[in-house]
Amino acid sequence: MSILVVGSVAFDSVETPFGQVEEVLGGSGTFFSASASFFTEVKLVAVVGEDFPPEHLEFLRQRKVDLAGLQTAPGRTFRWKGRYGFDLNEAHTLDTQLNVFESFSPRLPAGYEDSEFVFLANIDPELQLEVLQQVRHPRLIACDTMNFWISGKREALLRTLARVDALVINEAEVRQLAGEPGLVKAARAVLAMGPKTLIVKRGEYGVLMFTEHSTFAAPAFPLEEVFDPTGAGDTFAGGLIGHLAATRNLTEAGLRKAIVFGSVMASFTVEDFSLNRLRTVSWADIEARYRTVKLLTDFEGLD
Amino acid sequence: MSILVVGSVAFDSVETPFGQVEEVLGGSGTFFSASASFFTEVKLVAVVGEDFPPEHLEFLRQRKVDLAGLQTAPGRTFRWKGRYGFDLNEAHTLDTQLNVFESFSPRLPAGYEDSEFVFLANIDPELQLEVLQQVRHPRLIACDTMNFWISGKREALLRTLARVDALVINEAEVRQLAGEPGLVKAARAVLAMGPKTLIVKRGEYGVLMFTEHSTFAAPAFPLEEVFDPTGAGDTFAGGLIGHLAATRNLTEAGLRKAIVFGSVMASFTVEDFSLNRLRTVSWADIEARYRTVKLLTDFEGLD
Numbered sequence: 001m002s003i004l005v006v007g008s009v010a011f012d013s014v015e016t017p018f019g020q021v022e023e024v025l026g027g028s029g030t031f032f033s034a035s036a037s038f039f040t041e042v043k044l045v046a047v048v049g050e051d052f053p054p055e056h057l058e059f060l061r062q063r064k065v066d067l068a069g070l071q072t073a074p075g076r077t078f079r080w081k082g083r084y085g086f087d088l089n090e091a092h093t094l095d096t097q098l099n100v101f102e103s104f105s106p107r108l109p110a111g112y113e114d115s116e117f118v119f120l121a122n123i124d125p126e127l128q129l130e131v132l133q134q135v136r137h138p139r140l141i142a143c144d145t146m147n148f149w150i151s152g153k154r155e156a157l158l159r160t161l162a163r164v165d166a167l168v169i170n171e172a173e174v175r176q177l178a179g180e181p182g183l184v185k186a187a188r189a190v191l192a193m194g195p196k197t198l199i200v201k202r203g204e205y206g207v208l209m210f211t212e213h214s215t216f217a218a219p220a221f222p223l224e225e226v227f228d229p230t231g232a233g234d235t236f237a238g239g240l241i242g243h244l245a246a247t248r249n250l251t252e253a254g255l256r257k258a259i260v261f262g263s264v265m266a267s268f269t270v271e272d273f274s275l276n277r278l279r280t281v282s283w284a285d286i287e288a289r290y291r292t293v294k295l296l297t298d299f300e301g302l303d
Numbered sequence: 304m305s306i307l308v309v310g311s312v313a314f315d316s317v318e319t320p321f322g323q324v325e326e327v328l329g330g331s332g333t334f335f336s337a338s339a340s341f342f343t344e345v346k347l348v349a350v351v352g353e354d355f356p357p358e359h360l361e362f363l364r365q366r367k368v369d370l371a372g373l374q375t376a377p378g379r380t381f382r383w384k385g386r387y388g389f390d391l392n393e394a395h396t397l398d399t400q401l402n403v404f405e406s407f408s409p410r411l412p413a414g415y416e417d418s419e420f421v422f423l424a425n426i427d428p429e430l431q432l433e434v435l436q437q438v439r440h441p442r443l444i445a446c447d448t449m450n451f452w453i454s455g456k457r458e459a460l461l462r463t464l465a466r467v468d469a470l471v472i473n474e475a476e477v478r479q480l481a482g483e484p485g486l487v488k489a490a491r492a493v494l495a496m497g498p499k500t501l502i503v504k505r506g507e508y509g510v511l512m513f514t515e516h517s518t519f520a521a522p523a524f525p526l527e528e529v530f531d532p533t534g535a536g537d538t539f540a541g542g543l544i545g546h547l548a549a550t551r552n553l554t555e556a557g558l559r560k561a562i563v564f565g566s567v568m569a570s571f572t573v574e575d576f577s578l579n580r581l582r583t584v585s586w587a588d589i590e591a592r593y594r595t596v597k598l599l600t601d602f603e604g605l606d
Contacts, residue, residue, distance in 0.1 A: 181320075182529065184525050184526060185528075202508065204486070214598075215525050217525070218602065223487060224488055226485065256601070257602055257603070259602070260602050294602075295517075296519060297520055297521075297600050299556075299560055299562070299600075
């Protein structure tokens with residue numbers, strides 16, 4: 001079962017304590033698509049400028065990402081520049097150039113409106129709503145957002161949240177959205193806004209999932225070297241929704257396994273700049289880390 | 304199998320966003336003993352001043368804590384004053400009065416030197432070494448420490464670490480001790496200092512255990528209300544060592560279960576000031592939370 005994703009395709013310039021890169025492939029839609037493509041087919045709706053090089057399109061095509069919804073607009077591609085200190089949990093944005101994203105209006109190509117699995121990556125909630133108006137019988141709608149929209153477009157965001165099944169955001173965003181410092185209480189408040197499932201990204205501390213009746217905690221895969229966290233959250237969402245779409249298993253058990261697969265995918269992305277690691281990772285690598293997470297968390301099956 | 308613990312018995316004055324208390328029962332040895340006493344007998348070696356009220360001693364005796372090693376010295380009991388903001392992960396120390404602790408020299412009463420399970424709570428590493436010189440055939444020695452000793456008494460601390468089996472410290476302390484920002488690398492460096500097992504406390508993010516050949520991640524019990532984190536780390540260690548001493552199971556499987564029991568014990572302590580919650584918790588409460596943690600982490604047993 002294929003996934004429809006709407007998000008950004010971008011050039012990232014990133015500085016970490018371990019190195020720096022200029023204008024490499026990035027963007028929420030890109031990381032999500034590449035990650036989800038290990039599990040199922042992906043339809044990417046996004047916009048790039050005339051400066052976007054064909055080799056990046058070729059990489060996505062090789063990963064079986066359907067690019068019929070990728071518009072090319074006059075002007076320059078979206079650019080983001082950021083820096084990380086030794087505390088890799090937090091990015092410091094140095095520059096954002098929306099460029100062609102400024103006038104982006106997501107239009108679904110023929111056939112896309114029947115998509116059953118939809119991921120609205122972190123973009124203006126009004127654009128997220130535009131997409132939802134075009135899909136017909138979604139089985140699962142998930143979305144991401146960020147502090148900028150929580151404070152600046154709260155009303156549109158709440159309208160989006162009322163229509164999504166799952167919200168995938170980071171811990172500080174849960175607290176900000178709910179206006180409540182306690183995470184468990186904040187999670188309850190966010191669930192009351194619409195989503196039946198709240199998935200909280202905590203960086204190196206893993207993931208928490210909240211539903212009305214359950215809580216699930218998954219650790220992050222413990223890495224010797226974290227090189228660049230850019231794209232980790234979108235890669236996580238790609239593995240998560242990818243696994244859900246591939247298995248069509250939306251039970252609690254299915255969601256939990258999908259979260260671990262998402263977490264495993266993110267563990268590869270952070271090992272190198274850009275999508276470099278996702279270019280080389282194999283299905284065997286993914287399965288090996290999934291089994292490692294199982295061993296990592298087991299406290300009753302070892303006797 | 305009983306446990307020997309050396310640590311502080313103190314009066315705490317604590318301010319959190321939810322309330323404040325003056326001169327309530329606290330101290331690393333106290334929290335550890337009360338917690339471990341749910342699993343096995345505890346021998347507490349510590350010092351109090353002449354101002355220490357009999358009702359606190361009575362509480363510890365009721366919990367079957369052996370107080371033969373609790374000295375009463377001329378002067379005032381150790382006092383600590385601290386404040387927490389909404390980020391309950393970090394205490395801001397406002398005042399520390401060592402008082403009788405300043406000239407404390409731990410002396411083991413007859414019979415204590417044969418203790419098989421020994422916990423050296425967070426005190427001067429030179430005092431920790433004095434205790435180790437008095438025990439004869441310990442089966443498991445575990446210890447805690449803090450930033451103050453890591454920077455100020457590094458050499459004595461390294462001598463202690465060379466003799467302990469397990470080190471139980473928080474995440475920032477692991478990084479500080481190793482001089483390395485990456486936690487996994489820092490953990491390897493700390494294991495090279497002597498302990499075969501490193502247990503990393505991460506507050507609301509749970510616990511990581513590292514040995515040469517394994518890693519284990521346990522989540523914190525997700526609480527609606529965290530009231531006062533004071534004593535959480537010592538309560539955790541009490542449940543951990545308590546369970547190990549009660550079961551005498553020091554295998555990887557035994558350590559993992561003990562960590563979860565420690566984590567469960569800490570989840571009670573933080574629900575109220577001082578040791579108030581440990582006064583009322585029942586074994587049934589403890590077992591129920593242990594089962595909840597099992598459900599919280601399971602991603603393959605639900606099908």
